[in-house]
Amino acid sequence: MTSSTNAPKKLKAADRQELLSKVLGVLKKRYKTAPPKHNKPVLETLLFAVLLEDVPYPEAEEAYDSLLKSFFDLNEIRVSSVAEIEDSLGDLPDAGWRALRIREILQYCFEKFFAFDMEPIRRKTLDVAEKSLDKIKYLTPFAREFTLLHGLAAHAIPLDPSSHEFLGWLGVASADNIRQAMDDVRGAVRKADVPLFLHLVHSMGSDPLFHGAFRMKPSEKAAGGGDPATAVERLNAVLAGGGKKLPAAKTLKKPEKPPAAPASRKPPVAEQRKVAKAKPAAKPVKKK
Numbered sequence: 001m002t003s004s005t006n007a008p009k010k011l012k013a014a015d016r017q018e019l020l021s022k023v024l025g026v027l028k029k030r031y032k033t034a035p036p037k038h039n040k041p042v043l044e045t046l047l048f049a050v051l052l053e054d055v056p057y058p059e060a061e062e063a064y065d066s067l068l069k070s071f072f073d074l075n076e077i078r079v080s081s082v083a084e085i086e087d088s089l090g091d092l093p094d095a096g097w098r099a100l101r102i103r104e105i106l107q108y109c110f111e112k113f114f115a116f117d118m119e120p121i122r123r124k125t126l127d128v129a130e131k132s133l134d135k136i137k138y139l140t141p142f143a144r145e146f147t148l149l150h151g152l153a154a155h156a157i158p159l160d161p162s163s164h165e166f167l168g169w170l171g172v173a174s175a176d177n178i179r180q181a182m183d184d185v186r187g188a189v190r191k192a193d194v195p196l197f198l199h200l201v202h203s204m205g206s207d208p209l210f211h212g213a214f215r216m217k218p219s220e221k222a223a224g225g226g227d228p229a230t231a232v233e234r235l236n237a238v239l240a241g242g243g244k245k246l247p248a249a250k251t252l253k254k255p256e257k258p259p260a261a262p263a264s265r266k267p268p269v270a271e272q273r274k275v276a277k278a279k280p281a282a283k284p285v286k287k288k
Contacts (some may be wrong), residue, residue: 017188027200033241042118042151047144078106155191162205168225169214175225209243
């Protein structure tokens with residue numbers, strides 16, 4: 001389902017807030033779990049954000065645990081090859097690109113703080129913290145904002161590409177500029193409500209059942225995205241369709257039992273060869 005071809009009107013802050021409230025109400029019915037709690041240190045929050053981008057939360061957690069268990073410590077990850085780090089992430093999409101980001105984060109941390117600890121950044125002003133994060137190579141807007149939100153308690157809106165695509169399709173935020181979309185939403189979502197907003201929107205955007213359902217043509221993005229006037233109606237229609245049917249998990253078939261070996265066949269009695277005992281030779285008769 002695509003967005004309207006007519007350019008939607010720009011939303012006012014109050015209208016965007018009201019529309020987001022309706023959208024989140026729809027999503028709550030599908031994703032009923034509470035927002036995950038984040039209590040990791042700053043560095044670990046940054047690493048986890050790299051794995052969470054465009055990925056369902058349980059898969060990101062699994063990849064994070066696998067990453068830490070695959071190496072002795074964070075320094076070993078830093079000095080490992082990208083391929084070795086990639087192998088530890090399992091089936092995560094774009095694992096090689098994520099592995100490169102992880103190594104760059106650890107390298108930056110080691111050179112900046114001479115330790116694998118970024119807690120000193122909490123004592124800096126938000127402006128200084130942002131500039132510090134911006135120096136990390138290949139850091140995405142999502143990882144940056146996720147760390148500001150959960151590591152520094154800032155009023156940040158982490159949008160990954162799939163979440164941005166979803167909000168643009170709705171017409172809630174800028175469809176062609178992710179940083180502008182973050183600013184659009186920040187003015188409509190209270191700081192206290194950000195964790196729930198992030199949980200629901202990220203769950204929808206990364207849901208494999210609806211992968212590609214919110215994709216727009218470049219012309220639609222340039223026109224401003226979907227029509228907010230029909231956003232809730234279109235979203236309900238997509239959800240009612242049930243999304244893609246994922247392939248069933250493969251189950252290993254139990255090997256079939258080999259056929260029983262045929263019982264040894266004794267030849268018929270007529271075929272059995274009897275071995276006659278040799279008779280003792282006759283004794284010679286002595287002459288008188």
